[in-house]
Amino acid sequence: MSGDDAILEVRGLSFGYDREPVLRDVDLRIGPRDFLAIIGPNGGGKTTLLRLILGLETPWRGTIRWPSGIARGAIGFVPQFSTFDKNFPLRLRDAVLTGRLGRGGWIGRYTRADHRAVAHTLERLHLGRQADVPVAELSGGQLQRALIARALAGEPEILFLDEPTASVDVETRQVLESLLAELNQRIPVVVITHDITSFAAQVKQIACVNRRLFYHGSGRLSHADLAEAYGCPVELIAHGVPHRVLHEHAGDEAAAHE
């Protein structure tokens, strides 16, 4: 994590949907080249934290700042599958074009530059041939890549992905890994996942969210950390390529069991 040139700064964030807080006193800084994995148990508040950062919920207390001045439309966001109707009558091309709306000016039609950017993004995600296919007819992996294409079409300055490996085929996994590594050379990437192993090779920082946020700047975390976050002992093996084991926080011995 970098010092003063933070992209995103979350301070003392508390929030809940009813009276019970879902998140309490969350602090988080994201630097320009961070690759942060946000992990934690179901219902621990991962997605809620993302919704707050994206401005979809208003915090009870605390602040969310973008010190480098990222505008709202410059935030790339890849949602989980379930947020929209898969049978909506749109071609892949048109669905991805909606990712250009964040660049402002939504009266009238898409420009030629919009269409060019979308064509380029589709090629990048190996979807060039599916451009005119209705969204309803895409496979799970293609749809996942389509959502990423939509987020990238707007040329974002930070990218958030919510459970991007929930349903991926081999092609999607490969495209995703190389693409995220490439993107991360320019912009910070934040991945929410219950499956840390799928990004083990790229993740630089880890945050465990279970009502509170436990930050591990080194990208390594121990059993004790995880047990604290999940409230129970957790097994720690990463099946990334190259194979990697997550280490103890203070440079202790490898913390993996079979």
Add this chain to the structure above:
Amino acid sequence: MSELLGLFDYQFARNALAAALLASVLAGTVGTFVVVKRLVFIAGGISHAAFAGLGFCYWLGMPPLLGAVVVAVLAALLLGGLGDSRARSRDAMIGLLWAGGMAAGIVFIHMTPGYAPNLLVYLFGDILTVSRRDVALLAALTVVVVVILVMYYRPLVAVAFDETFAAVQGVPVRRMTTLLLVLVALSVIMLIQVVGIVLLMALFTIPPLIALMLAQRFILVLVVAVAAGLVTSTGGLAGSYWLDLPSGPAIVLFGTVLVAVIRAVLWLRQRWIAERAADTPA
């Protein structure tokens, strides 16, 4: 057939056809957004609430549609303002506006001295009573609605497709939904003339349902929905003439049969394709 064509020597028949055409443009475009955004019952609440304004103006001796449009727009702003986060109170509010609007409208008309022959017209519609002035008003409103739809086409589609993503992009989701509901309110006023308050939900839902079965691109869905609306309204009108039925219900029933027939044809075709695929050795 020639007898039917001969009808167009009459002004009332030409007015009816023009009204059907304009209603199809509205029902097809606004209705498609209503159906894909699942706002059908909100549209129902708005149209039934409009009956209160209609009755009120009827009682005062003012143009009833003026009252209907004011109350419909107010109901649209109210329901749009409640938003998805208060879905439960919005759902209940729809019921309240629906029944309350009808009750108030009926009471106002009851209080109006003399016989109230127009009540049934507003409830079930009578396209054959549409006047030339009505057609001009409908045309003006149709132009306004279509221009707004064209201007805000991109954010409206984005919000209909994926509200959360649109919000992240900075699109004012709540305002777009409210805009759509106001367009619904304006459309409702015209559709009241064609099929009446009770049956106008059919014109909002039948053409988009047909279009969603036949087209897979949003812009094509809109075009097919307008065409389907035209087929439904003119076909129903012809049926009402031949079978001597009231025009509103005839339009709605014809559209319902059309949906069922298209659904059945698509189902048979799918089965035929599947059987052929099974017969062909791999």
